[in-house]
Amino acid sequence: MNTLTVELGERSYPIVLGDMRECAAMLAEKLSGRSALIVTDENVEQAGHLERLQQALAENDFTDFHALILPPGEEHKNLVTVEQIARTAVSAGLNRRSVMVALSGGVVGDMTGFASAVYMRGIEFIQLPTTLLAAVDSSVGGKTGADLPEGKNLIGAFHQPQLVALDMAVLATLPECEWRNGLAEVVKYGMIMDEKFLSLLEKNTGKLNSFDPDFYCGIIRRCCECKAEVVAGDECEKGRRAILNYGHTVGHAVEKLSNFTLPHGQAVAIGMAAAARLAVKMNMLNAAVEERQNQLLKALKLPTLLPQASNINSIIQTMHSDKKNSNNSITMVLPTAAGAVEVVRNIDEKLLAAALEELLQP
Ligand code: ADP
Ligand code: ZN
Numbered sequence: 328m329n330t331l332t333v334e335l336g337e338r339s340y341p342i343v344l345g346d347m348r349e350c351a352a353m354l355a356e357k358l359s360g361r362s363a364l365i366v367t368d369e370n371v372e373q374a375g376h377l378e379r380l381q382q383a384l385a386e387n388d389f390t391d392f393h394a395l396i397l398p399p400g401e402e403h404k405n406l407v408t409v410e411q412i413a414r415t416a417v418s419a420g421l422n423r424r425s426v427m428v429a430l431s432g433g434v435v436g437d438m439t440g441f442a443s444a445v446y447m448r449g450i451e452f453i454q455l456p457t458t459l460l461a462a463v464d465s466s467v468g469g470k471t472g473a474d475l476p477e478g479k480n481l482i483g484a485f486h487q488p489q490l491v492a493l494d495m496a497v498l499a500t501l502p503e504c505e506w507r508n509g510l511a512e513v514v515k516y517g518m519i520m521d522e523k524f525l526s527l528l529e530k531n532t533g534k535l536n537s538f539d540p541d542f543y544c545g546i547i548r549r550c551c552e553c554k555a556e557v558v559a560g561d562e563c564e565k566g567r568r569a570i571l572n573y574g575h576t577v578g579h580a581v582e583k584l585s586n587f588t589l590p591h592g593q594a595v596a597i598g599m600a601a602a603a604r605l606a607v608k609m610n611m612l613n614a615a616v617e618e619r620q621n622q623l624l625k626a627l628k629l630p631t632l633l634p635q636a637s638n639i640n641s642i643i644q645t646m647h648s649d650k651k652n653s654n655n656s657i658t659m660v661l662p663t664a665a666g667a668v669e670v671v672r673n674i675d676e677k678l679l680a681a682a683l684e685e686l687l688q689p
Contacts, residue, residue, distance in 0.1 A: 350492035351383030374500040393419035412442035432458035433465035440471030444486035459509025463550035508592030522666030573660040574599035580645035596629035605682040606661040
């Protein structure tokens with residue numbers, strides 16, 4: 328079993344990478360003497376993971392759990408579903424000592440985390456990520472929430488889980504487009520903080536593209552270490568944690584302008600290409616590093632150009648409405664070298680437009 332810790336003082340918690348038996352044993356230990364609500368979605372349930380978890384928990388003599396199976400998809404990531412989770416918790420008899428467990432990707436994980444942050448003013452919560460994206464990103468770090476009609480993740484709370492446990496076998500049923508989505512965030516960690524990791528990815532695109540489970544176990548571990556380190560230093564994003572938004576400023580804008588038909592990972596890949604292009608134009612980054620990043624993204628079948636018929640003005644306008652941009656100015660995370668980034672405020676919008684122009688499809 329492979330364990331690391333997110334160091335947050337008394338809110339520290341372990342991340343465990345193992346198999347279902349190991350995860351269930353850890354989980355049963357945490358849950359012992361308490362009741363639990365496991366929240367999952369229909370696809371995860373249909374892939375057999377809920378049943379495997381329930382069996383493994385029963386083998387560890389833990390049976391005081393209820394399950395809620397939600398419809399999949401971001402369109403259900405709203406307060407109505409959060410209320411459904413909370414009301415199911417009431418009818419299942421969950422009390423202040425009870426625990427909510429998310430067996431899911433980021434969508435259900437974010438909502439279950441939020442429900443646990445506010446249910447009876449806050450109960451404990453455990454993440455069992457089932458997507459690559461959730462494993463390397465959303466399950467670690469304590470950001471929870473739901474969308475409003477006005478925008479994504481506009482309601483939420485910081486609420487750290489007690490445990491993150493990944494059964495590597497759950498990833499085997501993940502559709503290809505979903506794991507490619509997660510790969511953009513994997514490349515992101517290399518670019519923002521770890522040049523060695525970046526070169527490991529470059530040398531192993533074959534294993535990445537065949538979704539080799541042993542290789543992925545090491546990759547996921549390194550991503551979690553990176554995220555844990557950043558979160559430990561800045562839990563509530565007052566400073567350095569913002570580097571995790573690399574690729575996400577332009578990324579969120581193109582995602583939104585596509586009405587969320589563009590998968591998040593593809594949007595982030597485009598966002599990283601845009602940030603690197605701008606950094607080169609600002610003489611902050613050597614073009615060879617931009618080339619390295621983009622070659623890697625392309626080798627992983629991720630896009631580096633804007634979607635067909637993109638409108639640069641609309642992208643910049645949408646960036647202004649991002650909740651992370653204040654005072655009418657745009658802030659972006661820009662690379663300065665392979666494995667290093669800087670948060671840059673008051674981005675020159677003419678230069679940004681010129682950089683985006685170069686990413687238009689011919
Ligand atoms: P993310 O983690 O990327 O934010 P979601 O929670 O929306 O995303 O999950 C992406 C999609 O993959 C959803 O349709 C979800 O039901 C499905 N899914 C999640 N985990 C698995 C899995 N292990 N096997 C098969 N499908 C899965
Ligand atoms: Zn992301």
